[in-house]
Amino acid sequence: MRLALLSDIHSNIQALEACLLHAENQSVQGYAFLGDLVGYGANPGPVVERLMQLAQEGAIVLKGNHDEMAVRPPEAARTMGELTAKWTHQQLSDEQRAWLDALPFTHRQDTLFLVHASAHQPEAWHYVYDENGAQESISAAAQFPEVRHVFGGHVHHQALYFRGVHADLMKFAPQPGVAIPVAPHRQWLSTIGSVGQPRDGNTDAMYAIFDSDKWQLTFHRVPYDYYAAAADSRSAGLPEYLALRLEKGR
Amino acid sequence: MTALQEGSQIDGFTLGSCIHAGSRASIYEVRRGPPGGAVSHVPLIMKVPHQAAGEGAADIVSFEVESQILEALRGLHVPHFVAAGDLARQPYLVMERVHGHTLQQTLDAGASLTVEEIARLGAAMAHAVHAVHQQNAVHLDLKPANILVRDDGNAVLLDFGLSCHAHFPDLLAEQAHRALGTPAWIAPEQLFGVRGDPRSDLFALGVILYQLSTGELPFGAPRTDKGMRERLWMDPRPPRKLRKEIPPWLQEIILRCLEPEAAKRYPSAALLAFDLTNPDQIRITARGNNLSGTGFITRFRRRLKASGFHYLPSPVVSQQISEVPIVMVAVAHQDVREDTLYSLRQAAARSLGTRPGARLACVTVISPAEASIQRRTLTALQLWATPLESSTHQMSFHVLVSHDVAQALLDYASANDVSVMVLGAATHGVKTQRLFATVPIKVAMNAPCTVILVKQTHDSERNKSNALGESNA
Numbered sequence: 001m002r003l004a005l006l007s008d009i010h011s012n013i014q015a016l017e018a019c020l021l022h023a024e025n026q027s028v029q030g031y032a033f034l035g036d037l038v039g040y041g042a043n044p045g046p047v048v049e050r051l052m053q054l055a056q057e058g059a060i061v062l063k064g065n066h067d068e069m070a071v072r073p074p075e076a077a078r079t080m081g082e083l084t085a086k087w088t089h090q091q092l093s094d095e096q097r098a099w100l101d102a103l104p105f106t107h108r109q110d111t112l113f114l115v116h117a118s119a120h121q122p123e124a125w126h127y128v129y130d131e132n133g134a135q136e137s138i139s140a141a142a143q144f145p146e147v148r149h150v151f152g153g154h155v156h157h158q159a160l161y162f163r164g165v166h167a168d169l170m171k172f173a174p175q176p177g178v179a180i181p182v183a184p185h186r187q188w189l190s191t192i193g194s195v196g197q198p199r200d201g202n203t204d205a206m207y208a209i210f211d212s213d214k215w216q217l218t219f220h221r222v223p224y225d226y227y228a229a230a231a232d233s234r235s236a237g238l239p240e241y242l243a244l245r246l247e248k249g250r
Numbered sequence: 251m252t253a254l255q256e257g258s259q260i261d262g263f264t265l266g267s268c269i270h271a272g273s274r275a276s277i278y279e280v281r282r283g284p285p286g287g288a289v290s291h292v293p294l295i296m297k298v299p300h301q302a303a304g305e306g307a308a309d310i311v312s313f314e315v316e317s318q319i320l321e322a323l324r325g326l327h328v329p330h331f332v333a334a335g336d337l338a339r340q341p342y343l344v345m346e347r348v349h350g351h352t353l354q355q356t357l358d359a360g361a362s363l364t365v366e367e368i369a370r371l372g373a374a375m376a377h378a379v380h381a382v383h384q385q386n387a388v389h390l391d392l393k394p395a396n397i398l399v400r401d402d403g404n405a406v407l408l409d410f411g412l413s414c415h416a417h418f419p420d421l422l423a424e425q426a427h428r429a430l431g432t433p434a435w436i437a438p439e440q441l442f443g444v445r446g447d448p449r450s451d452l453f454a455l456g457v458i459l460y461q462l463s464t465g466e467l468p469f470g471a472p473r474t475d476k477g478m479r480e481r482l483w484m485d486p487r488p489p490r491k492l493r494k495e496i497p498p499w500l501q502e503i504i505l506r507c508l509e510p511e512a513a514k515r516y517p518s519a520a521l522l523a524f525d526l527t528n529p530d531q532i533r534i535t536a537r538g539n540n541l542s543g544t545g546f547i548t549r550f551r552r553r554l555k556a557s558g559f560h561y562l563p564s565p566v567v568s569q570q571i572s573e574v575p576i577v578m579v580a581v582a583h584q585d586v587r588e589d590t591l592y593s594l595r596q597a598a599a600r601s602l603g604t605r606p607g608a609r610l611a612c613v614t615v616i617s618p619a620e621a622s623i624q625r626r627t628l629t630a631l632q633l634w635a636t637p638l639e640s641s642t643h644q645m646s647f648h649v650l651v652s653h654d655v656a657q658a659l660l661d662y663a664s665a666n667d668v669s670v671m672v673l674g675a676a677t678h679g680v681k682t683q684r685l686f687a688t689v690p691i692k693v694a695m696n697a698p699c700t701v702i703l704v705k706q707t708h709d710s711e712r713n714k715s716n717a718l719g720e721s722n723a
Contacts, residue, residue: 164424172419180418181318185338
């Protein structure tokens with residue numbers, strides 16, 4: 001089964017559509033969205049509508065911290081995310097908000113454990129930036145002995161964590177388009193990057209494909225019309241910083 | 251796992267006889283299909299490890315690494331990958347059976363090789379190593395038993411069990427940074443767990459060249475970590491001391507490969523191959539002439555320096571070697587305008603880049619009818635290149651004799667792993683331009699490397715650009 005893993009779409013419909021088209025051309029058989037469907041970006045309504053439709057067709061959709069914030073935005077905004085949460089809340093219908101609110105935190109299936117942030121206290125949204133964070137997450141997922149692949153988003157960077165000769169976890173920076181063997185006799189953890197808000201200086205959207213027949217994980221970078229996404233952000237009256245971020249990829 | 255024997259079936263392959271039973275793996279002849287079926291055209295072998303999969307078992311990890319890397323590598327310098335078995339169920343690796351002799355077999359035969367044979371074998375090894383480095387892999391366990399020379403003279407690298415590929419997680423890496431390699435051939439930095447430096451392979455090539463030249467190992471075959479560390483400060487005995495007929499240029503090459511500091515070795519295997527195929531162009535230093543080895547002070551300094559060695563993650567392999575290009579500049583020898591020659595020189599200088607170690611090969615092609623002017627042409631070429639002289643890169647000069655200018659340039663570029671070729675867009679003549687305008691086009695279309703076509707600027711423009719260049723500086 002070839003499963004497309006997409007995370008941190010952040011209301012960027014242009015990036016989402018580009019990745020879905022790319023994945024379709026890679027003949028994927030399923031989709032999993034690992035949270036943060038909304039927040040920051042200018043098109044929360046169309047993104048949620050598209051995902052509700054994909055969920056009906058069988059896609060796995062998980063909840064992220066920005067989805068939670070969009071349902072119940074904080075009164076006083078302290079961060080850019082909180083600032084856009086209120087705006088996002090207003091853009092969504094009651095039905096869409098209820099759907100977001102009902103999304104699960106995690107999903108388990110065979111060797112897979114999917115989560116937005118860390119498998120360790122998923123609702124606390126711990127960041128997996130390094131080997132320590134990855135170790136915490138992988139240890140928590142290990143309570144289910146069949147789990148070998150822990151995949152998440154949240155940090156907007158593509159990374160693969162694996163075990164060296166000894167027990168230590170090591171971090172690996174993947175090359176886009178290269179199929180990396182991730183055989184189930186080892187434990188693997190990956191942060192699959194962000195579809196809608198790349199932050200590594202490259203404007204291309206990020207996602208990954210997991211192939212559970214060949215046991216391969218392939219990271220992808222997909223060019224999309226980020227000028228259009230930035231233009232939508234400006235015309236929605238969102239802070240200029242967010243539009244620039246899409247144009248610079250950081 | 252069931253016991254394997256002749257006639258056993260694994261995933262559609264039928265085992266033939268066992269051709270090698272090692273401590274870590276056995277190797278069988280194998281073919282596709284059921285017993286008694288047709289024999290395939292390409293002879294295949296199957297490597298089967300003696301241990302089942304599981305995290306931590308170093309031998310099976312090394313097998314996993316080899317399967318991964320071999321599958322990713324292409325070309326005639328590695329065995330062609332055919333299939334790999336499920337590590338958890340029945341690990342195996344099926345690949346092309348390469349015919350030829352390993353260098354270990356050559357050494358075991360005991361025949362003394364001529365200097366020309368050593369240089370030819372060395373260049374073949376270096377080309378093979380460069381081909382692997384260009385694909386982002388470093389071998390890290392080169393030794394005579396792992397280098398096979400095909401009947402056509404091309405070298406093939408075997409056993410990628412300790413190798414490292416920049417596109418895959420390095421399963422053998424670990425925080426403790428233990429040395430991984432074979433003691434006699436291991437590079438000093440590998441002792442500190444550095445994996446992914448292509449120059450580690452050049453050290454091993456130096457050890458092999460030393461063996462081929464002298465019949466001895468430069469640092470013996472130490473059994474302890476302490477013994478292996480001696481190569482950080484000790485010099486091997488100069489090859490010329492062991493065998494008089496070794497020329498200084500060959501000793502220069504071998505000892506440059508064996509420098510304890512990676513930065514003092516050849517920056518790429520292509521540059522090593524270049525020297526081995528162009529021995530008359532080597533700049534010989536004290537290293538090549540020395541018969542007594544370095545003194546106590548140098549060794550002491552190295553020892554102090556060695557204590558500061560530490561692990562650094564390596565950048566992507568192909569990037570490391572592309573920063574030290576072999577730049578080839580094709581210079582026409584007749585009917586060529588001064589301003590064309592000037593523009594060519596400027597372009598060549600820019601292409602050498604900023605990192606020390608790059609090499610400039612200045613090439614001219616003359617027709618067989620012009621053979622008498624070969625010497626004169628060489629001198630003119632050297633004169634042309636004088637302004638490009640620098641201590642950070644080496645230059646060499648080559649007058650090729652051929653009827654077909656474009657083909658001669660192309661052949662030279664592929665034989666020497668040239669990274670960038672610089673030539674005039676309308677080079678080779680003003681009068682005969684109509685006839686020869688096809689040379690740059692043919693070269694650009696068929697070159698195995700980047701081609702820079704230089705357009706001549708007219709005198710007035712050249713002066714203008716000079717002035718601009720100065721004001722920009």
